Amino acid sequence: MNLEQAKEKLEKNGQMHVLKYYDELDDAQKQALLTQIEETDFEILKNAKNLGKGSERGKFAPLAATQLSEIEKRRDEFTKAGVEAIKAGKVAACLLAGGMGTRLGSDDPKGMYNIGLTKDVFIFQRIIENLLDVVKATDTWIHLFIMTSEKNHEKTVEFLTEKNFFGYKADKVTFFKQDMAPASDYDGKVYMEEKGRMSTSPNGNAGWFSSMLKAGLDETLHAEGIEWINIFAVDNVLQRICDPCFVGATILAGAEVGSKVVKKNAPNESVGVMCLEDGKPSIVEYYELSQEMMDAKDEAGDPAYNYGVILNYLFNEPALERIARKELPLHVVEKKIPYIDENGEPVKPEKPNGCKFEQLVLDMIHELDSCLPFEVVREHEFAPIKNKTGVDSVESARELCKKNGIEL
Numbered sequence: 001m002n003l004e005q006a007k008e009k010l011e012k013n014g015q016m017h018v019l020k021y022y023d024e025l026d027d028a029q030k031q032a033l034l035t036q037i038e039e040t041d042f043e044i045l046k047n048a049k050n051l052g053k054g055s056e057r058g059k060f061a062p063l064a065a066t067q068l069s070e071i072e073k074r075r076d077e078f079t080k081a082g083v084e085a086i087k088a089g090k091v092a093a094c095l096l097a098g099g100m101g102t103r104l105g106s107d108d109p110k111g112m113y114n115i116g117l118t119k120d121v122f123i124f125q126r127i128i129e130n131l132l133d134v135v136k137a138t139d140t141w142i143h144l145f146i147m148t149s150e151k152n153h154e155k156t157v158e159f160l161t162e163k164n165f166f167g168y169k170a171d172k173v174t175f176f177k178q179d180m181a182p183a184s185d186y187d188g189k190v191y192m193e194e195k196g197r198m199s200t201s202p203n204g205n206a207g208w209f210s211s212m213l214k215a216g217l218d219e220t221l222h223a224e225g226i227e228w229i230n231i232f233a234v235d236n237v238l239q240r241i242c243d244p245c246f247v248g249a250t251i252l253a254g255a256e257v258g259s260k261v262v263k264k265n266a267p268n269e270s271v272g273v274m275c276l277e278d279g280k281p282s283i284v285e286y287y288e289l290s291q292e293m294m295d296a297k298d299e300a301g302d303p304a305y306n307y308g309v310i311l312n313y314l315f316n317e318p319a320l321e322r323i324a325r326k327e328l329p330l331h332v333v334e335k336k337i338p339y340i341d342e343n344g345e346p347v348k349p350e351k352p353n354g355c356k357f358e359q360l361v362l363d364m365i366h367e368l369d370s371c372l373p374f375e376v377v378r379e380h381e382f383a384p385i386k387n388k389t390g391v392d393s394v395e396s397a398r399e400l401c402k403k404n405g406i407e408l
């Protein structure tokens, strides 16, 4: 794209301020900015005015989870089916590590955070060790895809390479970068993070499959015969990945996606709850639960909306390809966005100053026809690290690791 074309695009979208410092840039910076302008979808910034509004929701109904008691009864059957699929190379893992981890407040990728007390125990290490348990039990290497973003890609790759992937087989690890979206003020004017660069942020945790396709990894999936992809968050240091029992249960249920869920610890706990929305699987956010929904009971007299999601899903690959071209809703999230002020000075805001635009995995699930919510024991599988202290923090995760006999 040349300067004239860039001006035309910016003019049309009310973003001419992007070129304010253009004349001060060197040739390489000019070219980089023109390329960024060419690649940026400014249309999405019009959604800034929808901040906090959310999209219209349909009619919610409960979706029964496969509970621990049922799982115990069928554990051998589920595990056998899961082990068979893993041994046949049909199951891959995909780590979502493209997030910014702003709440944790470290400049490094979240997975590089060291939660050890007497020795090094990095978040990435905990995750890989958990996956290695399954590799050993099934005597099969599972392809591990790792999604990064342009903000943390180099550091992530460098770190894991230096640590020899914590014992994982290097040629069974594939990195890919997720797409970025521009970040703007509340009027939809894109922020500049440098004189020659607009502010961007990763486009949300639903960006993973389209980014995989963009990276051409569908060829790898097809060549290797991968039929199931277990996606999981970087920050849960206890989660089991490609857990054969969960894999088998999802396959035997004939579901297009399996979702690990935990029993909520209070009716108003701030987790998304697995449910049906207009008859299709979905997730209702805790703040969307009406009193009536909180009071609703299932056949056994237990709360009907009782199982929270932990961002650990097993997706059927052909089903993902079927929905890949669908436009997912855009969520407008208020965040702190670093920028340069009128004098060209960098500012790191203390409080939210604008919007990021994200697509969320819950909307992907809603596109699918069937979902199996699969209960896991919270204390054994859910230790998320979002903050340094308090709820879902380094502190709480350390406590839970200790309870599970993990040395820190």
Ligand code: UTP
Pocket: 096, 097, 098, 099, 100, 101, 102, 103, 104, 110, 147, 178, 201, 202, 203, 204, 205, 207, 232, 233, 234, 235, 311, 358, 386
């Ligand atoms: P969170 O919603 O906790 O976001 O991500 P975050 O960016 O890591 O943290 P904060 O909100 O800035 O503190 C849940 C999971 O989804 C991944 C994260 O890396 C994490 O594993 N994620 C999130 C992505 O991979 N890409 C995104 O665009 C957003």
